[in-house]
Amino acid sequence: MRLWESIAGRLGCRRPAARQGAAAGLVLITTAAVATAAAATAAAAQEGPTPGGWTAPSIATSLPANGDPTGARAWLAARGLTFNLIYTNDLLSNIKGGLRTGTVDQGKLELQVSYDFEPLTGWKGLTFYTDAYQIHDTGRFRRDYVGGVNTIAAIEAMPTTRLAELWLQQSFLGETASLRVGQLAADVEFFYSSLSFMFLQSDWPTITALNQPSGGPAYPLATPGIRLKVDPHEDLSVLVAVFNGDPAGPPPPADEQIRNRYGVNFRVQDPPLIIGEAQLRRNHGRDDAGLAAGLKLGVWSHMGEFDDWRLAADGTLLADPNGSGIALRHRGNWGVYAVVEQQLYRPKGGTWDSGVSLFGRVSASPSDRNPVDFYVDGGIVFAGLVPGRPDDKFGASAIYTRFSDALRAYDRDAIALGGGTGVVRDFEANLELNYTAQIVPGWLVQPVLTRVWHAAGDPRRNALVTGLRSMWQF
Template sequence: MRADFRQVVIASVVLLFSGALAFGQYPQAVTPGPNSVPVAVEGPSQGTTAPTPSEPAGTVATEPVPPANPYAGDLFSRARLTGDWWGARSALANRGLTFDLFATQFYQGVTAGGNERAWEYGGKLDYLFNVDGQKLGLWKGLFLNMHAETRYGTDLNGIDGLIAPSNIAMNFPDATTSITSITGLKLTQALSENFAVYAGKINTLDEYPLRYSPGLGTNKPGLEGFQNTSLVFNPIVARTIPYAAAGAGFAVLKDLEPVFTFTVFDPEERATSGLQNLYDRGVVLVPDLVLRTKFLDRPGAYNFGGTYSTAKYRSFDPAAYLNIPFLRSLVARNPATPLETGSWSVYANFYQSIWVDELDEKRNWGLFGQFGISDGNPNPVRFVANGGIGGRSMIPGRKLDTFGVGYYYLGLSDNFKALARPFTPQRDEHGVELFYNYAITPWCRLTYDFQVATPSTINVNTTITTGLRLQILF
C-alpha cells in the first residue's frame, strides 16, 4: 500500500505541473515576497532599504543605505560587496537570473558550564541561484530556486550540552564535517495571482515564515538574527520535519503573499543526499496558515499550523534540528524500544510590531512568540513556549542594525526522560539569548551574541556562550 501511495503522490505532482503548463497565461506574474513560505522567491531587490525623498538629509552620510538596485552605488552604499559586475549582474537580473553569495563566520566560546570550555571558529557559505521564468522568456509564474551551502570549521554545538543547538546555522548541512551540498532546489508554478504549486528538495529553514527583522540582508534564519535553534525555528516540529526534504504542495496567495500552504514532505533527511526512494518511510503532512495584520496600523504576522507523519520513530531517534544527548548510548541501551507509528504536532507563532518607522514600514521592532505541543512519544519535545522582542534598531543613524532578546522553554516528554533516566537523566531545557547586529556597511554586518541556558542533561551545569558573527554579502 505504501508503494501505491508513493506512486499516487508522484503522479499527482506530475499532473499539477502538467496542468500548470497547460493553463496558459494570466494577467500578472506572481512574485512572492521575502517572508513567504514554500513559494518564497529570493530576488535581487530583497533585503534592501531604498532611501525615500522624505528621508532627512544626511542619512547616507551617517549610515549608507543601499539603493533599490542592491548592486548599484559605491563601495560603502551598495548592498553587495562586488557590486554590479560592470552592469552584467543587473542585466542578468532583468533577464530573470540572480545569484548571491553570503559568507558568514562564527567565533564563539563556552565560557561556563557545558560539556567543555573552549573557543571554536567555523563558517558557512550560502549560494543562492534564482530563475524567474517569465523574465527569461519562458512563461509567467515559473520560478526556480536553488540553495547550496558550504560548512567548514568547528562550532559549539557539540560541547554546549544543549539539546537545541546554540548555533543553528552551523548544524547544517552536516554538523560533523566540512561539506558542500545542495539543500534546496524548488520549482514553483503560479497558476494565478492567488494559487501556486511547488515541488522539489525544500530547505525547511529557508521557508520558515516567522521573521523578527523583515526585509533585511540575507533573510535567512540563523545568519543575521538569533542563533539558538529554539529562537530561530519552532522545535516542536523537529521530530517530523527534516532540514532538507523532498516535498510537493500548493499555496493560496493574497496580495502575492502565501496565506495558506499545504505540503506533503518525505520524512527522510536529505541535506547531503539526493531524491532517491521517495516516500519509502511514509509522508509528513503540513498545513500552514499565515495571517498578516495591521493591528493599530502596525504590521504583524500570525502563523498557525501542524504536522502529521505516518513514518515510524522512537523518541531518541536522530532529529535534524536537535542534538539528542548520548544518542548512541540511548540506542545501544534501548534496542528493544518499540517504534511508534505516526507523530503529530501543532504550533502557533507570531510577530507583532510595537514601533514602526513612519518613513519605512519595514523598519520596525516588536514582540514575537513561538508555542507548540506534540504527542510526546515519539516526539522528545512535549511542548514549546518562547518569546521576546526583536527587529530593527531605533538608534539614529543605525537604520540597518538589528537586535533581539529572547527566552525559550523546551519541555521534554516524560517518555524521553524515562528512557534517558538510567544513564543520562534529562530535564526541561530553557535559556536566554541576546544579540546586536551592527551594519558596518550594507554588505558587512558584525553581530555580538550572548546566551545563558540550563541544558537538558541534568549533570551539565548552566551553559554560558558568547561570541561574534561576521557576515559579508558578495
C-alpha cells in the same frame, strides 16, 4: 475592513486601548532624527533583485560599478538569471560550563541562483531556484562544547559542500497562488518568525528537529516535496506541503548529516511528512501606518512509525534489563504550533518590522513517541532606534524545550532499575542577547552573549557563551 479586523470582531476581540499611550511614551525618548532615518531606510528598501542583479542590502552598493565592472551581472539579470553570495562566520567561545570550554570558528558560504523564464521564453510565472552551501568549522560547537539540544548558532553543521534546495515554481490565478516542486526545506516557509532572524539561535525549532526523522526537512538537509501556497486575501496565506519524511534515511550511521553528506540523496520512498499552515497579517504593507501584527497556525503529521520512549513491545519497560529492549511502535506522529508577532512601536514612515516588536513560537507533540513534548521561544527586537544608525538592531530571545513525560519516566525507570545515570532530564533553556550593527549595506557584525541552562536536560550542566558573527551579502 481588513480580514484581520473582521475575524477579531467575530471572536469578540478588542483592540488594546493602551497602544497609543505606550507609543507616545516611546516617542518621547526617541529622537526625531531616528524617525527620519527610519523613513529614509524604508523608502530605500528593495524587494527582490534590482535591475543590476543584486538584492538589497548588498555590499555591491559599496563597490565601484556596484561590483559589476563588466556589466555581466546586469546582463544576466535582464535575461532572468540572478544570484547572491552570502558568507556567514561565527567565532564562538564557551567560557564556562557545558562539556568543555573552548573556541570554535565556523562558516557557511551560500550560493543562491534564481531564473525567471519569462524574459527569454515568455513563460509567465515560472521560476527555477537552487542554493548550495560550503560549510567549514574547527569543531561542532553546540554538540562538542555546550552539549545541548537547542541551537546556539544556526549555521552549525558538518563541514562539507552540500546542495540545499532545488525546485521549480509556477504561479497562477493572477499570482495569488503558486505550486513549488523539487527538493525543498520546510524551515524556509513554515514555523518561523521573520523578526527572529537577527538572532544566532533562530532556527528550525528543537521540537521538530528532535521529533522528526533525521531532523526533518530543515537546514542543512532538504528533501523532495511539493508545496501549494494560496493568498485568498492580502492579509491571509494558506500553505500545504508534502515532503519525503526522512531527508537522510535510516541509520546507520547515527549522524543524519553523514547519511546525506552532500544533499543529493533525493529520497522519495519514505513515509510522507505533511505540513499545513495559515498565516494572518495586519499592517504589513509599505504604506500602512498602524502597528503590524502576525499570527501563524500550523500542524504537521508524519505517516511513519515511531518508537515509544518508555514501553517495550512485550509490555515491559525499556529500561528493564530483563525485558526485550525492543520499543513499542506507534503509527504516525504529529505536532501543532503557533507563531505570534506584534509590533509595539512603529516610527513614522517605518516598515512593519521597524521600531519595537515582540515575537513568539509555541508547539506541542505527543509525549509517548517523542523526546520533546512542549517547546516555546520568543523575544523582543529594537530596530532602527539607535540615533544615527537606522539599520542597527538589538534585542533578546529565549528558548525553552521540555523533555517529554515518557522520556523522563524512562530516566526514572533506569535509575530505579540500577542502569541509569542518576539524571532525570527536565528541560533546556537559552537566553541570547544580540546587537546587530551594519558596517555598510550588506555587511553586518553581531556580538552575542548566550546563557544555557540544563544543557540536554541535565540540571547539573549550564554554559555561558560569547562570540561574534560577521555576515556579508553580495
